[in-house]
Amino acid sequence: MNGLLLLIPVALFLGLMGLLAFLWSMRAGQFDDMDGAAMRILIEDEDA
Amino acid sequence: MSYIAPDEDWTGGPVETRFAVPDMHCAGCIAKIERLLPQQPGITGARVNFSGKTVTVAHAERLADPDIIRAFDAIGFDAQPLHSAASVERGLVLKRLIRALGVAGFAAMNVMLLAVSVWSGADGNSRHLFHWIEALIAVPAIAYAGRPFFDSAFRALRAGTVNMDVPISIGVLLATGMSLYETVVNGQHAWFDGALMLLAFLLIGRVLDEMMRSRAASGAEALVRRTAAGAMRLDETGASQWVAAEDLQVGDRLLVAAGERLAADGIIEDGTSRFDLSLLTGESAPVPAGPGDVATAGTLNLERPITLRVTAVGEARAIAEIARLIESASQSRSRFVRLADRAATIYAPAVHLLAAVSFAAWMISGAGWHQSLLVALAVLIITCPCALGLAVPVAQVVACGTMMRAGLLVKDGSALERLSEADEVLLDKTGTLTLGRPAAQGIEAIPLHLRPIARGLAMASRHPLAMALRQALGGAYVSPAALTNIVEQPGEGVEARYEGRPVAMRRPRASEIGPVSDDRAAAALDLGEGAPIVIRFADSLRPGAREALAELNRLGLPARIMSGDRTDAVDAVAAELGIVGQGDMRPTEKMALLEAEIAAGRRPLMVGDGLNDGPALAAAHVSIAPASASDVGQQAADIVFLGDSLLGLPKAVRAARATMRVVRQNFVLAIGYNVLAVPLAMAGQVTPLIAAVSMSTSSLIVIANSLRLRGAVT
Numbered sequence: 052m053n054g055l056l057l058l059i060p061v062a063l064f065l066g067l068m069g070l071l072a073f074l075w076s077m078r079a080g081q082f083d084d085m086d087g088a089a090m091r092i093l094i095e096d097e098d099a
Numbered sequence: 100m101s102y103i104a105p106d107e108d109w110t111g112g113p114v115e116t117r118f119a120v121p122d123m124h125c126a127g128c129i130a131k132i133e134r135l136l137p138q139q140p141g142i143t144g145a146r147v148n149f150s151g152k153t154v155t156v157a158h159a160e161r162l163a164d165p166d167i168i169r170a171f172d173a174i175g176f177d178a179q180p181l182h183s184a185a186s187v188e189r190g191l192v193l194k195r196l197i198r199a200l201g202v203a204g205f206a207a208m209n210v211m212l213l214a215v216s217v218w219s220g221a222d223g224n225s226r227h228l229f230h231w232i233e234a235l236i237a238v239p240a241i242a243y244a245g246r247p248f249f250d251s252a253f254r255a256l257r258a259g260t261v262n263m264d265v266p267i268s269i270g271v272l273l274a275t276g277m278s279l280y281e282t283v284v285n286g287q288h289a290w291f292d293g294a295l296m297l298l299a300f301l302l303i304g305r306v307l308d309e310m311m312r313s314r315a316a317s318g319a320e321a322l323v324r325r326t327a328a329g330a331m332r333l334d335e336t337g338a339s340q341w342v343a344a345e346d347l348q349v350g351d352r353l354l355v356a357a358g359e360r361l362a363a364d365g366i367i368e369d370g371t372s373r374f375d376l377s378l379l380t381g382e383s384a385p386v387p388a389g390p391g392d393v394a395t396a397g398t399l400n401l402e403r404p405i406t407l408r409v410t411a412v413g414e415a416r417a418i419a420e421i422a423r424l425i426e427s428a429s430q431s432r433s434r435f436v437r438l439a440d441r442a443a444t445i446y447a448p449a450v451h452l453l454a455a456v457s458f459a460a461w462m463i464s465g466a467g468w469h470q471s472l473l474v475a476l477a478v479l480i481i482t483c484p485c486a487l488g489l490a491v492p493v494a495q496v497v498a499c500g501t502m503m504r505a506g507l508l509v510k511d512g513s514a515l516e517r518l519s520e521a522d523e524v525l526l527d528k529t530g531t532l533t534l535g536r537p538a539a540q541g542i543e544a545i546p547l548h549l550r551p552i553a554r555g556l557a558m559a560s561r562h563p564l565a566m567a568l569r570q571a572l573g574g575a576y577v578s579p580a581a582l583t584n585i586v587e588q589p590g591e592g593v594e595a596r597y598e599g600r601p602v603a604m605r606r607p608r609a610s611e612i613g614p615v616s617d618d619r620a621a622a623a624l625d626l627g628e629g630a631p632i633v634i635r636f637a638d639s640l641r642p643g644a645r646e647a648l649a650e651l652n653r654l655g656l657p658a659r660i661m662s663g664d665r666t667d668a669v670d671a672v673a674a675e676l677g678i679v680g681q682g683d684m685r686p687t688e689k690m691a692l693l694e695a696e697i698a699a700g701r702r703p704l705m706v707g708d709g710l711n712d713g714p715a716l717a718a719a720h721v722s723i724a725p726a727s728a729s730d731v732g733q734q735a736a737d738i739v740f741l742g743d744s745l746l747g748l749p750k751a752v753r754a755a756r757a758t759m760r761v762v763r764q765n766f767v768l769a770i771g772y773n774v775l776a777v778p779l780a781m782a783g784q785v786t787p788l789i790a791a792v793s794m795s796t797s798s799l800i801v802i803a804n805s806l807r808l809r810g811a812v813t
Contacts, residue, residue, distance in 0.1 A: 059213075062209070084148045087149030090149055093126035
């Protein structure tokens with residue numbers, strides 16, 4: 052029972068972190084250009 | 100290839116404009132645009148969104164759209180400005196739904212964690228504690244994530260109707276209320292997990308639905324052509340400046356170059372040219388006009404620059420009349436009730452009746468109001484249209500994704516429902532059955548070793564005939580020769596030198612055309628050796644037209660032509676395709692014909708492209724437009740197909756029918772599941788555990804069934 056009192060808040064906290072990370076990435080436009088991100092890795096640097 | 104003196108001073112804060120660039124295919128294109136575009140004068144930055152095929156350009160304030168389009172042209176890309184606020188709004192709605200889904204998903208998972216411990220035997224104080232924690236997570240999450248449903252249900256109830264959201268909202272709110280009560284009195288069962296899971300599943304459906312709509316909308320929007328978004332205005336000194344169409348005023352003098360569309364109605368002051376009126380009338384042969392003649396907005400100037408005095412702008416233009424017709428025609432379309440909503444009007448009352456009956460039955464048998472209410476609640480949760488809510492959107496999203504890969508952009512989910520019902524097809528001629536642009540005929544006459552020169556000449560001009568020749572030669576994998584001293588004389592042609600010899604692509608002389616009368620346009624090519632070669636240009640049938648019509652006929656959609664072109668031109672095409680056709684139809688007549696067909700109980704599919712087809716496209720049961728269609732045609736149509744081939748039409752019909760087949764299967768699966776589970780619920784045998792399992796299984800089955808549509812477009 053004591054273990055639970057610790058584990059439940061920990062679990063909820065971690066879950067909440069995940070949710071916040073998701074909401075942040077939505078707001079920051081991480082999902083705006085999914086195909087472009089895959090393509091950009093192939094662009095060579097200007098001076099290379 | 101810079102088009103503005105580089106020493107010109109570009110001041111003023113940078114402004115951002117979005118452009119659609121459909122030809123981006125690879126990483127190289129991204130790099131090219133982002134690196135080369137900022138080197139063009141006045142442009143400070145460019146950022147590509149590859150998924151949306153758009154580029155956001157940061158540029159000096161005084162740079163107008165055509166300048167930036169020319170900058171794109173200079174680096175080899177075709178760009179179209181995007182000025183629609185609707186797509187931004189769409190994006191916001193989608194983001195709100197995804198946020199709600201994120202919250203519902205997070206809460207559902209955590210509540211489920213606690214609920215599983217309750218189901219596996221936690222009791223006494225720990226059960227009480229778990230229920231309280233569940234309540235703390237679930238109540239705010241439901242209040243937030245349930246809003247889209249509550250709002251919609253409230254709107255429907257206030258309008259005196261019932262939609263799918265009404266039983267959803269009642270189920271979710273009742274489940275939350277009862278669970279709170281159970282939590283307070285330390286009862287055995289709480290249904291928070293069920294309510295949250297329901298919301299999460301339904302939100303998945305909503306997100307998919309919205310995603311499809313916004314993706315299709317942005318795709319169709321990306322194809323909107325730059326038809327007369329503005330014009331070059333001449334001031335007293337004779338200097339010209341580009342102004343947007345909405346800023347034009349009556350009395351303005353406009354300079355309209357060859358190959359440009361008119362932005363306003365007016366009277367020609369200076370210059371003689373031929374005009375392509377097909378956008379307005381469907382008439383394919385160019386019409387000559389000179390000083391004193393009236394020209395209407397939307398017509399294409401084919402030959403020589405003219406000066407136009409504006410007589411009507413905005414709502415007063417002839418075009419605006421067509422826009423009003425379209426608006427009135429599309430109102431009848433909005434009366435179409437989607438399958439899911441039709442199902443809801445039967446389903447929702449049935450479900451509520453079942454719940455009420457079970458409540459009454461348990462009360463009569465003396466079970467007490469608490470237990471009776473719990474049974475009624477179980478019935479509501481089991482029957483909550485979870486899988487039903489997914490049945491339509493998942494199938495449509497999968498189908499639309501597949502169709503999009505096959506070059507068919509579906510603008511609206513209900514379009515597939517309507518297309519699957521279509522039982523006849525009416526086609527416009529110019530631009531729909533035909534390509535709607537001049538195609539070069541007889542390029543075989545050009546000797547192989549001279550073709551690079553011809554290509555080089557064709558690439559030096561933006562004249563429609565030059566573009567047609569370029570396209571015809573491009574198909575034969577000819578790389579352009581390096582020409583020097585290129586001079587373009589408007590209305591006359593292009594002259595240049597190749598290895599010292601003079602070469603030209605020009606208006607043919609009377610002696611070269613010959614005595615036979617031929618209303619096809621022509622151009623003569625002097626390629627430095629031999630006699631000049633005369634190339635003819637004519638509008639030709641789209642590839643696959645015959646096969647597409649035959650296939651549509653097999654699918655039960657007989658075809659007919661409905662055109663604004665001359666009757667003899669229509670008859671020629673109709674005879675070639677072996678179908679009937681009617682010519683000389685005005686936009687209102689086309690619309691009236693479609694309305695008569697619908698009144699007679701038919702479900703016509705209208706395929707058209709021009710402005711003159713706009714009212715007909717909006718009035719038809721369902722409509723398809725080619726990507727080459729006018730702005731108005733694309734807005735009014737439900738589906739837009741890419742490329743020249745007409746074979747997309749039978750493909751779209753088959754895909755729509757396959758989709759509706761799967762949707763109906765999904766309904767049967769979802770309702771069948773409920774039919775099995777409802778007796779259990781009414782007997783009071785359903786615990787939150789059984790509800791959770793049945794709900795997710797039925798949803799997964801529906802999704803799995805819909806995924807079969809991935810290969811549906813063949």
